Amino acid sequence: MADNNTERVPTVIADDVHIVYRVRGAGGGKGSATAALSRIVRRKKGEQRGVRTVHAVRGVSFTAYRGEAIGLIGTNGSGKSTLLRAIAGLLPTERGKVYTDGQPSLLGVNAALMGDLTGERNVILGGLAMGMSREQIRDRYESIVDFSGINEKGDFITLPMRTYSSGMGARLRFSIAAAKDHDVLMIDEALATGDRKFQIRSEQRIRELRKQAGTVFLVSHSLGSIRDTCDRVLWLEKGELLMDGPTAEVLKAYEKETGK
Numbered sequence: 464m465a466d467n468n469t470e471r472v473p474t475v476i477a478d479d480v481h482i483v484y485r486v487r488g489a490g491g492g493k494g495s496a497t498a499a500l501s502r503i504v505r506r507k508k509g510e511q512r513g514v515r516t517v518h519a520v521r522g523v524s525f526t527a528y529r530g531e532a533i534g535l536i537g538t539n540g541s542g543k544s545t546l547l548r549a550i551a552g553l554l555p556t557e558r559g560k561v562y563t564d565g566q567p568s569l570l571g572v573n574a575a576l577m578g579d580l581t582g583e584r585n586v587i588l589g590g591l592a593m594g595m596s597r598e599q600i601r602d603r604y605e606s607i608v609d610f611s612g613i614n615e616k617g618d619f620i621t622l623p624m625r626t627y628s629s630g631m632g633a634r635l636r637f638s639i640a641a642a643k644d645h646d647v648l649m650i651d652e653a654l655a656t657g658d659r660k661f662q663i664r665s666e667q668r669i670r671e672l673r674k675q676a677g678t679v680f681l682v683s684h685s686l687g688s689i690r691d692t693c694d695r696v697l698w699l700e701k702g703e704l705l706m707d708g709p710t711a712e713v714l715k716a717y718e719k720e721t722g723k
């Protein structure tokens with residue numbers, strides 16, 4: 464555990480957070496009897512015509528502290544990515560509040576890099592987007608590319624990113640984000656797409672980031688990655704927080720429930 468963990472400085476506080484998506488133009492199947500019935504039910508509930516709602520996160524509360532690495536687990540569609548996006552300030556809360564210390568950085572497999580630009584240009588773009596100066600990017604460029612391992616099999620960094628495999632893209636995104644120290648770094652599935660060698664490197668980097676007093680959130684279906692990296696786990700199911708506790712305890716309960 465990180466030394467500074469004893470101070471217990473909160474970095475993220477989620478207080479009864481509810482997130483609701485509104486999907487327009489999702490009426491569907493106008494003519495059928497079931498569609499007509501569901502329209503009537505929706506109108507009774509006061510929903511707007513042609514707008515469906517998805518209540519993706521339901522009353523989640525927790526406090527994250529400096530030096531913690533927190534895993535987020537749960538079956539598909541349980542609300543993990545939605546919760547991270549809300550913490551990053553990318554989604555408004557319907558009810559409840561998220562308080563953060565500094566600006567959390569969200570690193571997802573869909574992080575906005577440009578497919579038509581080379582890996583090289585994307586390192587610069589991603590670095591600037593994270594608030595690094597051009598000098599800082601220049602200084603760290605080599606180590607970012609080395610860390611990503613993109614050039615291990617040839618000069619791929621000078622090719623457009625759309626030519627990368629999904630694993631290569633995810634590795635480059637992680638490497639760019641990991642080049643900077645973060646107060647709160649949130650990683651959505653990035654590790655699962657890399658190979659074992661890269662996973663070990665990134666797990667090591669996550670441990671370093673934690674030592675520099677940051678908080679790391681990791682969403683993953685790979686329980687191995689969660690076990691190796693996190694000391695605390697939040698288990699979400701149907702948008703609700705089912706369990707919040709030490710990794711071994713929560714994973715044991717999750718494995719029992721899911722039969723993994």
Ligand SMILES: Nc1ncnc2c1ncn2[C@@H]1O[C@H](COP(=O)(O)OP(=O)(O)OP(=O)(O)O)[C@@H](O)[C@H]1O
Binds near residue numbers: 485538542543544546
């Ligand atoms: N942009 C969106 N518009 C409407 N509904 C959405 C949107 N994104 C997610 N949802 C819905 O919100 C719920 C939670 O989705 P979310 O992506 O947060 O789950 P997840 O736990 O990260 O899933 P997975 O493990 O499959 O990545 C799901 O019911 C999903 O259909």
